[in-house]
Amino acid sequence: MLRNKKVTSMLLIALMVMGNVFAAMARTTERIEPSSWWIGFKEPTVQLMAYGKDIATLRPEVNYPGVTIERIIAVENPNYLFIDLRIEKNAKPGNVQIQFKQGNRVRTTRTLELLEREKGSAEREGFNQSDAIYLIMPDRFANANPDNDMIPGMLEKPNRAEPYGRHGGDLKGIHENLDFIKNMGFTAIWLNPVQENDQPQASYHGYAITDYYKIDRRLGSNEEYKKLVDACRARGIKMIMDMVFNHCGSKHWWMNDLPTADWVHQYPEFTRSNYRLSTVSDPYASKADLDLTVRGWFDTTMPDMNLKNELVANYLIQNSIWWIEYAGLQGIRMDTYPYPDKDAMATWMKRIKKEYPDFTVVGESWISNPAKLVYWQKDFPNQDGYNSYMKNLMDFPMAEALGRAFNEGEGWDSGLQRLYDVLADDHLYRYPFHLVVFAENHDLGRMMHFYDGDINKMKMAIAFIGTVRGIPQWYYGSEILMGGDGGRSHAAIRQNYPGGWPGDEVNAFTREGRTAEQNDVFDYLTKVLNYRKTSEVLHHGNTLHFIPQNEVYVYFRYFEDEAVMVMLNNNPDNNTTLEMSRFNEILKHYSRGKEVVTGKQYDKLDKITVPAKSALIIELR
Ligand code: CA
Numbered sequence: 338m339l340r341n342k343k344v345t346s347m348l349l350i351a352l353m354v355m356g357n358v359f360a361a362m363a364r365t366t367e368r369i370e371p372s373s374w375w376i377g378f379k380e381p382t383v384q385l386m387a388y389g390k391d392i393a394t395l396r397p398e399v400n401y402p403g404v405t406i407e408r409i410i411a412v413e414n415p416n417y418l419f420i421d422l423r424i425e426k427n428a429k430p431g432n433v434q435i436q437f438k439q440g441n442r443v444r445t446t447r448t449l450e451l452l453e454r455e456k457g458s459a460e461r462e463g464f465n466q467s468d469a470i471y472l473i474m475p476d477r478f479a480n481a482n483p484d485n486d487m488i489p490g491m492l493e494k495p496n497r498a499e500p501y502g503r504h505g506g507d508l509k510g511i512h513e514n515l516d517f518i519k520n521m522g523f524t525a526i527w528l529n530p531v532q533e534n535d536q537p538q539a540s541y542h543g544y545a546i547t548d549y550y551k552i553d554r555r556l557g558s559n560e561e562y563k564k565l566v567d568a569c570r571a572r573g574i575k576m577i578m579d580m581v582f583n584h585c586g587s588k589h590w591w592m593n594d595l596p597t598a599d600w601v602h603q604y605p606e607f608t609r610s611n612y613r614l615s616t617v618s619d620p621y622a623s624k625a626d627l628d629l630t631v632r633g634w635f636d637t638t639m640p641d642m643n644l645k646n647e648l649v650a651n652y653l654i655q656n657s658i659w660w661i662e663y664a665g666l667q668g669i670r671m672d673t674y675p676y677p678d679k680d681a682m683a684t685w686m687k688r689i690k691k692e693y694p695d696f697t698v699v700g701e702s703w704i705s706n707p708a709k710l711v712y713w714q715k716d717f718p719n720q721d722g723y724n725s726y727m728k729n730l731m732d733f734p735m736a737e738a739l740g741r742a743f744n745e746g747e748g749w750d751s752g753l754q755r756l757y758d759v760l761a762d763d764h765l766y767r768y769p770f771h772l773v774v775f776a777e778n779h780d781l782g783r784m785m786h787f788y789d790g791d792i793n794k795m796k797m798a799i800a801f802i803g804t805v806r807g808i809p810q811w812y813y814g815s816e817i818l819m820g821g822d823g824g825r826s827h828a829a830i831r832q833n834y835p836g837g838w839p840g841d842e843v844n845a846f847t848r849e850g851r852t853a854e855q856n857d858v859f860d861y862l863t864k865v866l867n868y869r870k871t872s873e874v875l876h877h878g879n880t881l882h883f884i885p886q887n888e889v890y891v892y893f894r895y896f897e898d899e900a901v902m903v904m905l906n907n908n909p910d911n912n913t914t915l916e917m918s919r920f921n922e923i924l925k926h927y928s929r930g931k932e933v934v935t936g937k938q939y940d941k942l943d944k945i946t947v948p949a950k951s952a953l954i955i956e957l958r
Contacts, residue, residue, distance in 0.1 A: 368590075369435070370550055370652070371659050373450035376428050378658075379459075379691050382407055384651045385420045386596075387435070387447055393418045395437035395444050403428025404451070410648070417596040419648055424451065454662065463697025464525045464575045464668040466770045467876040469803070469866050470810040471523040474779055475531055475556050476503055476541040478813055479510025479837030479846075488554045492537040492588065495555075497838070500828030501539040508557035510837055512565050517846050519572045521816065521859070522866025526569060527577040527670050529779055531556050536586050536638060542779070542831070543579065544672060545586030545638050549656045559663070566664045575667035577699075578660055582653045582682070583673040584639035592640065600649060601640040602632040609633050610641070614675045614704055618712035620720065631676055644681035654685045658692060667697065674700030674730075675713055679723060686715075686726035699729035699773050699808075703780075705737040707762040716767045732772040732807060735759045739776040739801070740787050743794035743907060743950075746888070753890040753907050756801065757882060760892075763806070770877075774802050775810040777823075783812075783830050785820035792818065792854055793950040796861050797905055800952030803865040804894060804903045806880050816862050817845045817855045864934045865954065872956075874899040881923055889913050889947060893923050900927060900957040906947035914946040927957035 368388040387397070393415040399406055399422070408421035420435065433449040464470065480486065486495040486505040496502035508531070518526065530543030533553045543553070552562045566576045585592070585601075595601065610633030616622040617630065634641045644650045660666060669689075674682065689696055704710040711717050715728045738755035745752040763769040776784050776798050788794035795818070802809045814834055821829035836844030844850035851859060869875050874896040882892035888908040894901045900923065906913050917924055930939040933954040939945065947953055 367445065367447070369447035369449065371655060372448070372550070373452055373663075374422075374424065374659075375452050375454045375662055376403075376424055376430065377426055377454050378424075380688065381425065382421050382423050383449075383655060384648070385422055385435070385447075385449065386648075386652060387418045387420060387437070388416060389437075389445055391415050392437060392445070395439055398436045398438055399433060400436075401428070401431070401433045401451075404433050412597045412648070414594065414596050416594055422449070455665070458662060458665075459693055460695065461665075461667060461693060462695050463693075464577060464808065465697060465876075466806070466808050467870075468525040468575060468808055469523050469869060470525040470527050470577065470773070470808065471518050471521070471813060472527045472529070472775075472778055472810060473511060473813045474506075474529045474542065474831050475508065475511060476506045476543075477831050477837075478506045478834050479514055480505040480507060480839070481509035481513050482507050482557075483839065485555055485557065491554065492535050493540045497833070500826070501541070503541045503555060504833055504838075505555070506833070506837060507555065508552070508561045508565050512561075512568055514837075514846060515568055515572055515574065519574060521863050522868075522870055523811070524573055524870065525575040525577055525668065527668075527810070528579060530579045530581060530672070531562060534586055536588050539638075540586075542827070544581055545584075545588075545636075546581055547586040547589045549585075549653070550659065563664045566666065570665065576664070577668035577670050577697075578664070578666050579670045579672060580657055580660075581672040582642065582644065582685070583676040584635045584641050587638045587640055589640075596648065597646065599643050599646055601642050602634070604634075607634065607637055610635055610676065614702075615706075615709050617675055617679060618709055618719070618721075631678065635673060635676065642677065644678040650678070650681040650684065654688050657685070657689065661689075661693060661696065669696075669698045671698060671700045671727075674702050674727070675704070679725065683724060683726050690726065697729055698727060699731060700725075700727045702730045703733055705733045707734045707759070707765050710734060711765040714766055714768060714771075717765075728768045729771040729773060729808070732759075732774050734762065735772070735774050735805075735807075736776055736781065739798055740782070743788060743791075743797055747885060747907065752888065753885040753905060756805075756905075757885055757890060760805070760880060760882060763880075769806055770808075772807040773810050774805055774807040775812070776802060777812045777815060777830075778810070779812065779831060780823060780827070781830070782823040783819055783821040784815055785818050786822045786830075790818075790820070791950075792858050795858055797907070797950065797952045799858070799862050799865055800903060800954055801905065803862075803869050804875055804901060804954055805892075806878075806894070809866075809869070811862070816859045817851055818858060861934060868933045868954075872901065874901050883920060887913060889915060891915070891920060893920075895923065898926070901933075902930065902953075902955045902957055904945065904947045904953045904955070906949060906951055908949050910949055912946050912948045914944055917942050917945060924957075929958045930955040931958070932956075 374383045393411045403425040407423045410419040435447045436443045437445045497504045532546045533548040533551045534540040535547040611629045616627040742755045823830045836846045878894035878896035890905045
């Protein structure tokens with residue numbers, strides 16, 4: 338019985354592979370990746386992947402001043418050849434012809450475009466705690482180019498009526514709304530992956546990449562992406578590219594004809610990751626559990642890539658450098674960061690830092706226990722000696738606390754105490770300022786969902802995220818009170834921005850198009866973020882906080898002689914007047930204050946009333 342089942346599934350796989358091969362013949366011809374590279378990297382060697390029928394039976398040659406072949410690597414599939422090309426600093430820009438010969442005859446040629454690096458490229462500044470990040474799902478934000486909704490030959494057609502379908506949002510839609518984003522106070526944009534996802538279904542989210550070197554044509558072109566980054570830079574907005582090393586899309590072109598059997602982790606039948614990330618840091622974890630975590634597939638359409646294979650790791654590492662250099666990025670957000678081979682990921686971070694010392698990468702480390710999370714932060718003294726070299730992590734412990742704190746009454750470890758306790762764990766982190774603070778993203782429930790539509794809780798969250806240590810991150814649409822239960826459906830939390838599509842009845846990009854409640858929250862966020870933009874104390878200041886009492890949590894950010902005091906009153910009904918003498922150890926240095934959002938002046942600081950379910954952000958003088 339078991340054997341029969343196996344035979345059937347093998348037959349199925351064989352049929353699928355054959356189908357794929359025919360599709361591949363139409364789609365995949367001859368390739369070289371990367372097809373362009375730059376002169377003057379610290380690491381002078383680039384590893385090219387040349388693809389073509391029986392290319393490994395040919396001998397590559399290069400005749401270009403300053404460029405030499407260092408190493409040729411053949412693999413088990415003769416349709417691939419990996420070529421280490423050394424590029425000297427004195428090489429000139431131009432097209433490097435790589436001739437593939439049989440005897441003296443040139444059978445095929447590939448071209449590598451050699452480019453000069455932009456001035457200051459290596460010194461670029463990444464995003465940091467002076468920034469505020471706006472996360473956008475590009476298919477769902479704005480459709481400024483309906484002509485690219487339907488691309489002939491691509492597997493999924495547009496269908497706005499299908500929650501998991503492609504809705505037509507694009508890079509142009511983001512480009513045209515950059516001032517809208519900027520005016521809210523954001524200084525960085527993170528887009529869910531924009532590389533090609535030529536999958537037959539649910540390809541809109543971007544996490545099943547089918548071509549690492551190409552922007553999905555339904556979003557735009559590589560050139561449009563570069564232009565978008567330039568337009569961002571002109572407005573003081575940094576671009577963070579979402580990258581995925583752990584898995585590719587099942588319709589990635591190489592899935593039809595893998596370079597090596599171990600390019601992806603293969604199983605007789607679909608084998609899913611157990612998602613138990615603690616197995617990586619757990620000193621007692623079994624190999625069986627750990628293997629399943631890091632080698633199991635993330636999803637049926639997402640083959641798990643084997644970064645222990647150096648060719649795979651090199652391919653991805655170079656791809657990330659290619660995008661930084663090509664598009665002019667200021668940051669990367671690495672998806673499913675703890676899932677691939679951790680040593681390869683550390684090698685990647687070291688390489689990025691070697692080429693771009695001030696560049697920023699943040700790892701998506703979906704771990705809500707700080708003791709487990711900190712394993713992944715650079716320089717934590719892990720017992721197994723592992724150093725990730727990754728400074729920035731997503732602060733999932735804080736996200737979880739933010740989801741619950743404003744819904745609960747005060748208790749030993751509930752209500753505002755949750756926020757206090759997460760900050761109290763900061764002793765674990767060597768780099769607490771490098772944590773990215775958020776309440777929601779494209780995977781979590783919307784704030785309006787878990788706050789039961791209470792905009793007062795939402796405003797308290799804004800005050801907290803905007804003033805706590807770390808880098809604030811916001812998810813598009815929350816400023817207009819988009820709801821959605823992420824646990825029930827991903828589509829629910831990835832809705833279209835009203836006004837982003839031609840013919841939309843409501844245009845929430847304009848004040849007139851928003852309700853009074855939406856404008857209330859929109860304006861609150863705008864005030865807080867724009868204040869934060871120029872507030873050095875919120876960027877760099879130390880934190881001093883006091884245990885929440887009577888449902889009020891008070892903390893300070895202070896830096897040299899500047900300070901900001903934040904007061905959160907979690908009581909749903911009662912305004913609370915605080916005797917401020919409890920905070921004397923810091924307040925004695927200040928006599929007056931001004932509330933950031935309302936502009937209200939406080940000429941004395943002896944007693945302050947915080948309205949029910951609200952926050953005060955008071956700049957002290
Ligand atoms: Ca479009």
